[in-house]
Amino acid sequence: MALHAREQDLQMTTDSEEEFTFSSESEDDEDLDDEELHFEERFDPAQDTFSEECENDQIPVAKRAKKTLSWREETDVDVAPKPRRFLPAREPGPQLSLADSHSPVSLFKLFFSESAVSNLCHNTNAQAARALAKGRKYGWTDVSVGELYRYIGLVFYMAMVKMSSIADYWRQDSLFSVPFPATVMPRDRYRTISWNLHMSHPDADTENDKKSGTAEHDRLFRVKPLMDTIRLACKAFYHPRRNLAVKERLVACRANTVMRRFMKAKPTKLGFKCFVLTDSSNGYTVDLSVYTGNDIFPTDHGLSYDAVMSLLDKKVLGSGYHVYMDDFYTSPKLLTDLFAMKFGACGTYRDYRKDFPRSSSNSLTKKSSRGSIRWIRDGPLVCVKWMDKQVVSVCSTIHAAFTGDRVQRKVKAQDTWRTKTFACPAPVTAYNQHMTSVDPSDQLLQYYTAQHKTMKWYRKVFLHFLDVAATNAFILHKELHGNMTHKEFMEELIEELCGVSESPETVSAELTEADLIHKYFSEGHTYEVILDFLATKHNIFLSLSTLKRRLRNAGLTRRTEYTPIDTVNAAITHELTGAGWIHLEFNFAIGTDLSEEDTLQQDQTKTQFWIELFSDLRERHLFNGSHEHKCLLRYVFLSILQKNFDEYRQLWNNHTIRPVRQSRCHSGKPEAMYHLPHRRNFLQPSPKHEDVFQRRTSLFF
Template structure:
C-alpha cells in the first residue's frame, strides 16, 4: 500500500496562536489486539485456539460467533478433556470434483480437517468454472454528468468542495480565529470566501512547486511572482493557523464528553468529512471491478487516532478506502478512529468491508478485490448474499480455510506449482512463485491453461526464463487490486499535504487531495467520452490553481494599477504607529519590512535612501 509521505516544510509558528495539541491523549492501543492489527491480522478471525490432543480442530473452535458471549468462548482454548464429536462414516461414494460446485453449502463452512475426502488438486485435474456474475449497477458507470457538458475544472472541483462546504469552513475558521486571538494586540480579521479560494489555490500550488519551508514561496531570493500576487505570507500563515472545520462551540461541548461513550473523536472533521464522502459517491459510479484497502496519511503527531504501519515504518491516520480498479476514483472511505464502524463481533476486517459496500447504491454483480487482511470464507459467503463476488489473498490460518494435507506442496516445490481445492462456492488456490501464495475466490476457475515467464535456475545452475502455469485468480488479482494504489497515485501526484501539528488539519489537506484526485478522474473520463485529449496531471493542477486564484481575484493581495485618487487627495507617506517598531508591514514593492504607508493607497512602501520604493511604486502605477 502506497503511503502519502509528509512534506518536509514547516509553517512559521505564529506566537499569537498556540499549536499545543490539546486533543492529544494517552492512547490505549498497547493491547494484544493492536499488536495483531499492526501485523496485518484480524484479532477475531486470526486468533487460534489451542489444538486438541487428537490434532483435529472443528469449526466451533475457529469460527467467531455473532454474540459477544459466544465470541469470547470461541477465543478461549478448549479444555484438554474436551471430546471432539466423531463424524459418522459416510456410506456414499466420493463425489467427483465437478459435482461439488453445484451443491448447496450451509452458511458455516465445513471443517477441513474433519473430512477425510478433502484433498488438494493440481493443474492437471479439471475444475468447472462457476457461473459469472451478471453486472447490474444501479446507475450507469462513470461520471454522473452529461458527457456533452463543458464544465471547467473549477466547476468539477466545486462538486466536492461546494459553496456550502466552503461557507462552513470560512465561518468556523473566523470563529476559531477570533476566539484564539481574543485579547491579543493583533486582533483577528475575518477572511472572506474569495480569500479561502486563494488559500486553496496556494495549497495546491505548493504541491506542484516544492520548497522545504513555507516562507521560501515569498522570499525575494527565489522571486516567485505567483504566491505574492495571490496572497501575502502573513495572511496565508494566519489562515493556516486558524483553519478550523467544525464549530468551536460544538468542539467545546464534545470535549466535555471526553471519557464517555458519547465522545466523538472525529468531531473536528465531521462538517467536511461527511459531505465529501457523500459527494464522492454521488458524482461517479464505479465499474464492475472494485478494490478495498487501507491508506495511511503520514503524520508524526501522536494522538489516539494514529496507527503504525510496521511494513513501511510509517505513522499516520488510517483510512479504509473503496476505489474503482480501472481509474482509481475514490468512491467511498472512512477514517479509522480505533473501533469498528459496525460492532457485530465479526472482526475489524469483516466490518470494514461491509461498511464500505453499499449494494443499494452500487447495485449487484460487482467483483471485489482485497488483500489477506480482509479475506475470510465467512466474509465471501456473506458478500455472495449481497450478490457481490470477491477475490483476494488469504492467510492459511484464517477461520474456515481448509487445512487438508493430502497432495499438498512438497517441501521444495518448483516455481509455478499449483494446487486447488473447492469448497462449494469457494475456491482456494495455492501457487508457488518466489514464495507460496494462497488465494480465495468465488468467481474463478482453478486453472485455464495460462502461463507466465518466470526466472528459474536451470540444470547448469544458471538462471533462465521458463513458462510456468499461473492461475487466472492471480492474474486478475494483480491487475485489479491496484485500484486503491492507483487512487493513491492520483492523489499523491504533487500531493497537497502540509506539515502541521493539528491532526484535523492533516486530514483536511488529505481531503483536498481526494477532491483534486477525483476531479482529475472526472475530467479525464469526460474528455475521453467527448473524444478530446485530457490534461496531464501537471497541466491539470496548474489550470485548476489559476481558476481557483481567479475566483478570489476581487480580494487580490497585490492589486493592479490604483484608481486615481479623489480631488484634493495627495499621496503622502505616514507612519503606521507612533513607534516605528510596531505595526511594520511588508513593502508592496521590495517585500521588506516598513513602518510607512501611503495615506491614499493604503500601501506599505519603503522610503529610504537606498530603497525609494514609495516613489518607484507610484511611478509604475501612474500615480
C-alpha cells in the first residue's frame, strides 16, 4: 500500500535524524518526532494528513466536507476576487535620500552600526578576559571598534580570495603568498579575535544556561542581541514593494546543538533553519527568524502557518501585499486568514493537506493532455491543477483560474524536438515570476559568502548576519545608484572596512605599519619598546621575529661596526697638536642623549629670537600691540611658531634623560615612560614625587 510505504519512509527519516542530533537537554527529546517529519519531508503534522483512502493518483472527498465541489475546465469563466488596494505603511524602496552619495561602507554600517559593533567589542573583551582567567595562553589586548571593522573586512576578503586554510593568508616568501591580510592585522590577532567573538555577555550566558529545561530558557540568547539589531535595520532602511516571497534558508553548521536540522532535499543538508521574507523584485531580505523547535510559536495552527504569520507585520508593512510561498506553507486556513488581513497570497500546495479539494469528479488523470487545466473556487480561494510534465497544484486569493496566458515547451515528436505553446493558469504564471527572485537572493548570499569552519555554532550565525548585511547593502546601493556590480561593491567595501581607501586627510594623518616601525626605530627605542608602542597605541601586534624581519627587509639595522679605537686616538692626538677641525667619518651613529641644560639652552635661543624680532618690529613702528596687529602677526607667524613647538616637542619626548644620583627625575625617554609605564626601569615614585614625574613626562602629549 502507498500509505504503508510513506509511513515507512517517515519512520526512516526519524531514525536517520537521530544520528545527527545530540543534546543533553531532555526537554527537547519530546519535540524530535514532529521536527524530523518537517525537516526531512517538510511535513507539518498540524496541516498534512494521510488517509488510508489516499492512494494512487486520486484522493477522494474529505469525510467531513460540507459539500462536494466539481473540477471545472479552462473554458469555464472564473472571476478573481476584488483586488485589495495597495496601502504600504511607507513609500516602497530605500528609505534613504537619492541625492546623497552612499559608499558601500556607509550602507553596510546601517546594519552593523558603530553602537552594535561597540557592543560586540564589549562582549568579546569580556569573553577573552574569562578565557584568560581559565588559563588560556595567548596575548590579548581589548579589541576596539575600528579593529573589529578591520576584522570584518578580512572576513569578507577571505570570502572573495579563497585559500585552503586561515594560516595561508599570512604565508610569507612564497609564490602563493597574499600580502594584504598581514598589512591589516597579524595572524595571531585575527585568530584570537575569532576565538573570542561574542554577541552576548558571557555572564548573561551563564545565567541563561542555568534555566535550561525551563520555559524561560532562550536557545538563541547568544545571537539575539545582534539578530534583533539586524532585523530592525532590515525593516528600517528599506520598505518592500508589493510582491513578497516566503522561503527557507539553511545555514550550514555541524555543531553539536539541538537547533541543528537535517534536510535531505536541500543542497546544504545540515544546519540551522531560517524562515525568510524577501522582496521578490530584488531579493532584499526584509525579515528573518531562526527556527529553534516546535515551541518557537505559541499557537496551535502548525509550524507552516505560524512561520508565515510571524514574518508579516501589518503595522510595519501596511496592507494590499501579495505573498508567494511554496507547498510547505500553503494551506486554505493560511490563505483565507491572510485575505481577511488584506494580504493576497499564492502558492503551490499538497493534495493531501487539510481542507484542500479532493474530489475526483472531472479531475486530471495521467492520461490528460499537456496544458489541461482544472480549477475549483471556494469563496476568495481558487485551487488550480495544471498538467505540465506532471500535475502542478497551485492555489491563490489573488488571481482568476485562467486568463489566457500561454507558455512554450519543447516537445519531442517523431525524434525531433519542437517548441509548442500550451495554456497556463494565471496563478502558475505569477508564482513562477515572483518566487524565482528568491533564488537570486540566495545566489547573492552564496557568491561571496563569509561562511567558513568555526568552533562555535553562534559564530556560524554571526557569519550569516554578515552575509545578509552585505547583500542588503549591495541591493540598497543598486537601488540608489546602480553603478556597481556585486564584485565591485564587495571589493570597495573590503577596502573601506580595512582602511585601505580613505580620505586624503586620514591617509596623511595615519601612518602605515612600516612607517611606524621606521619612526620608532629611528628614535632609538629598543625592540621591546617598539613592540609595546605598536600594540598599545596602534593595535598592531607583532612577534619579535616578525619585527626583526620587517626591519631587515626595510634595511634598518643596528650598526655594530665601530671605528677602531686606535684611529680615534690618532685623530684626537693630531687635533690636539695643531689647530683645525676634526674630519673623521665615524662608522657609528651619534647618540641623541641630551642633558636638560642643553635642551633648555636650545629653547632659550629660539625664545630670544622671537623676543628680538617683536622688539625690532615695535621699534620700527610696524607693530603697536593693537588687536588688528596681533591678528596679523598670528596669521603670518603662527605656522612658524607651531613648527618650532613641534620640533621642541619631538626633541623633548625622544631625548634620553640621563640617570643622576639623588635626582627626583627618573631616567629614560619621556615618550616611553609616559605611554609604557609598565616598562619603567625604576620603582614607582613616591606620592610626593609622582606629580613631578607626570609634569615632566607629559609635555605636549
